[in-house]
Amino acid sequence: MHPRYARIADELRAAILGGELPVGAPLPSETVLAARHKVARGTIRQAVAVLTAEGLVGSRQGARRIVLGRERSQNFAVLHSFAEWARAAGHEVTGQVIGQRRRTAGAAEAARLGLAAGDPVLQVLRLRRLDGVAVLLERTVYAGWLAPSVERLPADCDSVTRALYESQGLVFAYGEHLIDAVAAGTEDARLLGVRRGGPLLRQRRVTTTREGRPAEWSDDRYRAGSVTFAIRNAAGALAVHPRD
Template identity: 60%
Template sequence: MGNSASSRYLEIAEALRQSILDGEYPIGARLPSESDLAAHWSASRGTVRQAVGLLASEGLIGSRQGARRVVLRQERRHSFQQLNSFAQWARAMGSEVASRILTRTTRPATAEETARLDIAPGSEVLDVLRLRHLDGEPVLVERTAYTDWVAPAVRALPEDCVSIMDSIAAEAGIVAHYGEHLIDALAAGSEDARLLRVRRGSPLLRQRYLTYTAAGRPIEWTDDRYRAGTVAFSVSNSAAAAPLERHAAPGVAGH
């Protein structure tokens, strides 16, 4: 019985989340009162309060206590079907995006960067640390290694450049045509926690990806870390297409 009761609020939260996503409760609308939701779901007020609290923690609805909560936004979903920049995706979602380059450092490539970027051992890369905001909240820390032929274009960009990908395409003709993505989760270290305003050890969604030009020349190897609850990634596949691969994490090597 305990497991059934404890999962009940997750079931209610998922149904409400889907209703928000489907537009049944558009941005600015108020959810039914806790008592109305409890009656609809034949659940206790406490169970409904847990479900509503979960959506509030995800930022979908207002966090102020009250009989009815306002829908703040719909879920942010980032699809891999198109290789769009973060800024292009955010604008398409109707979100305001801001970015700041915190550091730009030339250093020797790590063993993983050497392999991913197909460069000679001992080659230098431009290491860029960047913090990105959506609608005024810090959601993403980017750590990117750019190959030496891309580095001058990235060095020339202003600190508040909204999209490095879009800018180097427009100004230097360096266009990303292909991407390979790896997704996992990890705990926030002290630097991530400080930048994203979360507690150390908080869960982060990590996306690492490699981009190439149309000719197959590697451009960047990026380690992106998202604050939990800010972005969902969507993948569409079919039995007729190449299957989605799932790999075991390689332990904690390198982290």
């Protein structure tokens, strides 16, 4: 059973997404919502904090909260799984391991994965297609303790994230991402079917388990025009502290 505040958040979100609360409209005040749901004001505040973090509503002290948009930026679960995002968007997604080998970590990798240089890691090169078109080239390095689980996966596994969750109970909870643009190298160009030197969107990321243990370090290159990252920054606590 979800906690009370989450259910209230779901209800409010549905009202916004369904157009009942149109963009620009004020939300009912906390007092009103508290009375309506028969909960304390603190619980309502937790519920609207969820919506604020999703960028759906904005707030200013003293004024009523306002609906900012109807498009909810997906929570980070989707970010880690290309496959799940694609499926949710109605695309057919396939994956193929091009190469895979064990080796020892270099100094930079070791630092990112919280290992010592020379520790064993598993390097995987994976090509992913969206509706049959090659779209994403992943160069992933898994920490040694994950290697056996990854090696057991079939070469055409669609969603690695999901597979590891189901087989190991592993949840990739926190991530750090670096996004920039690079020119396609020879291998990139050949596998993604683009011109060498052409634009690619690069996403480098570290994923860690819920305990804060780094699990994988990946360099993902997207074919230009195939994928866009959408970021909505509304962050409640982060955003609105005026500078002094």
